[in-house]
Amino acid sequence: MRRRNDEQPPPSPRLPGAGTVEPVGSEPATSGPAARADPAPPAPPAPREPEPFDVVARFGTAAGALAFAGQVMQATELDSVPCHRSDAEQCWLVEARLTLNSAREMADLGAGRLYIKTRRGYVRDRGWGDDPGPGPAERLPAAVTVGLLDLVRVAGLHPAQERPLREAYVLVPGYLVAGVLERGLELRLRVTYQQVRLEPLFDASAQARVCYAVRLAAVPPRTELPAMLLAALRDDPFSLVCRSMEQALLIGYATASPLSDRALARLVAAAGDETWLLAGPPDGCARVSWIDEPLDAATFVRLAPAHALTDLDGSQPYAERTDEAWPPRPRPLTVVRGTARTTVDAVLLDDADLESLPLLLAGEPLADSAFLIRGAGRHLLSAPGGLLTELAVGEPLTCVGPGGIYLPVGYRLDPPVGPRARAILFEPDESTAQVVLPDVRLMYDVDAREPVWRLWAGPLPAIDAHLPSAATAGIEEVAHEVGDRAQAPVKDQPGLLSGFRRRHAQEPTDPSAWREEAFKAERQRKYAAAAQLYAQNKEPLRAARLWEREAEEEY
Amino acid sequence: MTKTEAYENAAICYRRAGYEWDAARCYQLAGLHRLAGEIYESIGSYPEAAAAYRDARLPVLGAWLLAHRAGLPAEALAMLGGLPARPEGAPLRHRLIFARCAIAEGSPADVLAAVVAEVRAALEDRAVVADPVTEDWAVAVSEAAGRYDLAALVFAAAVRGGRYGAAQRWNTWSKRVLDTEITLPPAPMPAATA
Numbered sequence: 001m002r003r004r005n006d007e008q009p010p011p012s013p014r015l016p017g018a019g020t021v022e023p024v025g026s027e028p029a030t031s032g033p034a035a036r037a038d039p040a041p042p043a044p045p046a047p048r049e050p051e052p053f054d055v056v057a058r059f060g061t062a063a064g065a066l067a068f069a070g071q072v073m074q075a076t077e078l079d080s081v082p083c084h085r086s087d088a089e090q091c092w093l094v095e096a097r098l099t100l101n102s103a104r105e106m107a108d109l110g111a112g113r114l115y116i117k118t119r120r121g122y123v124r125d126r127g128w129g130d131d132p133g134p135g136p137a138e139r140l141p142a143a144v145t146v147g148l149l150d151l152v153r154v155a156g157l158h159p160a161q162e163r164p165l166r167e168a169y170v171l172v173p174g175y176l177v178a179g180v181l182e183r184g185l186e187l188r189l190r191v192t193y194q195q196v197r198l199e200p201l202f203d204a205s206a207q208a209r210v211c212y213a214v215r216l217a218a219v220p221p222r223t224e225l226p227a228m229l230l231a232a233l234r235d236d237p238f239s240l241v242c243r244s245m246e247q248a249l250l251i252g253y254a255t256a257s258p259l260s261d262r263a264l265a266r267l268v269a270a271a272g273d274e275t276w277l278l279a280g281p282p283d284g285c286a287r288v289s290w291i292d293e294p295l296d297a298a299t300f301v302r303l304a305p306a307h308a309l310t311d312l313d314g315s316q317p318y319a320e321r322t323d324e325a326w327p328p329r330p331r332p333l334t335v336v337r338g339t340a341r342t343t344v345d346a347v348l349l350d351d352a353d354l355e356s357l358p359l360l361l362a363g364e365p366l367a368d369s370a371f372l373i374r375g376a377g378r379h380l381l382s383a384p385g386g387l388l389t390e391l392a393v394g395e396p397l398t399c400v401g402p403g404g405i406y407l408p409v410g411y412r413l414d415p416p417v418g419p420r421a422r423a424i425l426f427e428p429d430e431s432t433a434q435v436v437l438p439d440v441r442l443m444y445d446v447d448a449r450e451p452v453w454r455l456w457a458g459p460l461p462a463i464d465a466h467l468p469s470a471a472t473a474g475i476e477e478v479a480h481e482v483g484d485r486a487q488a489p490v491k492d493q494p495g496l497l498s499g500f501r502r503r504h505a506q507e508p509t510d511p512s513a514w515r516e517e518a519f520k521a522e523r524q525r526k527y528a529a530a531a532q533l534y535a536q537n538k539e540p541l542r543a544a545r546l547w548e549r550e551a552e553e554e555y
Numbered sequence: 556m557t558k559t560e561a562y563e564n565a566a567i568c569y570r571r572a573g574y575e576w577d578a579a580r581c582y583q584l585a586g587l588h589r590l591a592g593e594i595y596e597s598i599g600s601y602p603e604a605a606a607a608y609r610d611a612r613l614p615v616l617g618a619w620l621l622a623h624r625a626g627l628p629a630e631a632l633a634m635l636g637g638l639p640a641r642p643e644g645a646p647l648r649h650r651l652i653f654a655r656c657a658i659a660e661g662s663p664a665d666v667l668a669a670v671v672a673e674v675r676a677a678l679e680d681r682a683v684v685a686d687p688v689t690e691d692w693a694v695a696v697s698e699a700a701g702r703y704d705l706a707a708l709v710f711a712a713a714v715r716g717g718r719y720g721a722a723q724r725w726n727t728w729s730k731r732v733l734d735t736e737i738t739l740p741p742a743p744m745p746a747a748t749a
Contacts, residue, residue: 527561528556528561531564531568535568540569540571541572541574543564543568544565544566544567544571544572544581547562547564547565547581548561548562548565548581550564550565551558551559551581554557554558554561
């Protein structure tokens, strides 16, 4: 066994996390942290699982080696991997324990060469197949062990297309904090600031410094920080804009390391540090310690004198005097807007509206059954079973029940009360109708109603009765015989005529008697009976409305 | 007379009087949501119909109406509990609704290909008990996307699968949409294909 680097201590036994690349012929499968973490598998069952190999990947650039190391850390879930630097051959070596195919893929990523540890020593991988191939054992370049952090340092940061950020940190000296806070607040961002202590990352003996970290975060509905603000802050030579990775990492805005943010965060955790700041030259890298707690940016907003704190003085509506605290008290019942119901059961009219009723209703079937209850200046127009049609005049009302309780259409009682409570509060009876308005309750006597057609239908013309001529002659003859007012014409004698007229009046019964009966049932809140009458008499709409009222008023 | 019966009677009378909307409202108050939904649908009140179907525990029908008739894809998806992470695993009816929503939101007609192919496979397979609405919905979705070819393929699959009245439906559709009659060869007997 030949030593490649005489300055190095003997390699075995190997310490955890340290190690050198061993030349050909060292003891197989007994050394290396990867081997410890992932012990040699038992005899492979068929079909054979891919077997892990101890490999060394050689890279010409630190970035390539770092990308490989990052992949290995992700695949093996280790916090670090052994790395070595060869000054003589200007190359980087990374050790790992991987299956051959994974190792090839990862090494190819950074254009690396792969060496596999075999019984014969390290063999250059041929690039295909289940084993490294029959190549000769090769000597690896002499190298010194370095930490992954060295790789990070040498690989540096490269410019990256910055994706939209939800939050960012701006590092500024104290005298610039207020300016940044103000800009953030003007853009309605969530802004806090906190003092931080920065210790140089690579040289622990260098002098620490302090500054302030201002955290800018987007507030919904904004989902990202304005890119213009970040670009402007980045161009400011006195501030450093960083994106953060779970507060473990602050990375210069629009830059990235070949090692993924997540892997870097694991390095930070493995090093036992709180946060690392990584930024390209000339900004510098540091270990960050957060001092105290984040403070709100509003501290620096200048307030008017009225913002000085005052004592509780009795003008606060949320606090009552101890003797005033009281359980909720009943409110006067009123009507407010708030329902989609549009059924028109009645209309409230004033005197002017009455004039237009003949134009609207004369000749309509509704006019035959509708009735009007006159009041002092305000009159109620309704019909048995409800009007059920919108008129162009007056204020439409809907019947909420129980009985004749009407509200303007689109309004409801406030506070809301159910049918049982309404029955107790309003005490409805069959001879009254009540109209509830915001400020007043109008009461009408239903028994004083008159048919609406009385508005326009006046007295009939005078009757000119015509008896058959034979009858007239007979009557006059009899009269002549009894010698009683012989020349008086028959039609001037009302006693004779009344019999003539009565004969005709007795014959037909009132065809709308059922309607009166239905209205009586409705007033007595026997809606089902009324509805059946309407249904039998081919008025399904009124029947439907009454069934609905039957359902609504049930309690 | 219970409240429910009274509302039901009211609904019957409203229908007799020609007041369909009020009838549907009363049926809903009577708890007969499906009937209410059908009436709302018949008079073109699709959002109300969808709500009634939802109350009748038929949210899929409601979502279809919202997506296809009312043009409210967002509400339709909400009724189905949102778009799942893996829509491929959803039932066929749901996927047709997702496709209809996608079309309504301006997606290209390509989104239909997979689901229409699945509908066709189900219709063509005589061993599968036909879901009566998937044929209609697949045709409607294809038509909405302007893909009459896909609609015709759905009908053809239904005819091949021996679905009752499929040829008649195809002809009616063709006359309505394409303004042309189609002539189909006599359907093969199931035994001949076996």
